Amino acid sequence: MGKLIVTDGNGNTQEILLDKERISIGRHPDNDISLNDKAVSGHHAVIVTILQDSFLEDLDSTNGTQVNAKQIAKHPLMDGDVISIGRNTMKYEGTKAAEEDFQRTMVLKPGQFTAAFDQAPSAASKPLIGKLKVANGANAGKELELTKALTTVGRPGVQVAAITRRADGYYIVHVGGAQTKRPLVNGKEIDSQAFKLNHQDMIELAGTQMNFILS
């Protein structure tokens, strides 16, 4: 478990053990580390600690957070890092995990993680639905919702692609082996790997252009 050596603008120091999953820093008295400094926002930053590792996150503060004199939004703390917030500095002293700890698999309980990060669940748990909208030809304007885990589009014998829905988004995969033409995404031919689709990507398949829409 790491610790912070906090030095305020008057040179007073205090040591804070990072023994909580979440330690807040700011001017407001409800922070774990409350800094009486006008340059510090009410809720300025937070340090999240998961097992041995600590992560610093600026909470969109007015004057920002620096680590080793560099402005950061999110930063994994490394032993010896110096955090500057307003007129205060905080030196991070980490602990090295034993070699054995590096090898043994450990399970982080779901509660542990969300308690620490205290944010909206990650994108994976509230999936967006993708759809295809035909951009040219007789079917222009037609839409297909991609609700299946695996959806195939195209013309058999001409060009076929599959779109797979995974936890982190949608991927397009070429079907038909090396002898058939690969679909284009934004004018570029995809390779044999699944290609991750982004909102508004233009897919071209068997002469048909389709917009990929994520909503």
Add this chain to the structure above:
Amino acid sequence: MALKNKISTALLTDTGRVRNNNEDAVAESVELGLLVLADGMGGYNAGEIASGIATTTVLETARKEWKDLQHGVIDHETGYSVEALMLKRAVENAHATIFQVSQSQPQCAGMGTTVVACILHQDILSIAYVGDSRLYRFRDGRLEQVTRDHSLLEELIARGHYTRDEAMNLVRKNIVTRALGVEDVVTVDLIEDTLEVGDILLLCSDGLNDMISDEVIGLTLNKYAANVERAAKELVRLALENGGKDNVTVALARVDASLMRSRRWYERLMEWF
């Protein structure tokens, strides 16, 4: 659907050079086109109990449910094939059994396991997984990691704390965010993808991918594509040569002939045109 002449498989596990026991487990049913691999954790021998329950339960559930499945049907509500949903139930059964044993047997308290299982059916690949055991696909000379680990590292990348390159050097890779048997409920991820003749699927425990890079895995599969037994041996040998710090387990399946009984799957499932 007997797949005996349509897929070639090879399974191999090794304790490695550091550990005293092997907490990995791996099993298959060529008949069903099913492979399952688990990497257990927990004190004493509890890790191997957990991984053993996982592979056995997944196989048993699949064997029991297989003949009553309406093969080729896609469930409307979830969008998954019935085979994928069966695989999910099988993994959930395994989870419930491990959790129950860990709650009732003091020496098994706190045990858990990762699991990755796949079924090759009708030229569709269905995957169910929990934790950081992976499924890779080798196609047209290129390796692709199909599953995305349930690990702290992946969560931190997803949340923008690290780029992938930074994370590889900074974060410990051995912290999983999900495992079977640890909490009362578990979320199983499902993936469905295409399957083509010539594809080689690789299921592995982190004892492989922590010891050798994806590049080396790809080169090895490329070199021994014609002989999956040899490829499996070579992958394990390389992992041992590079440290063998953990148990290392691989399961390979190569698609030798189309698994369709009649038309290609995309001709039946075609959405448009």
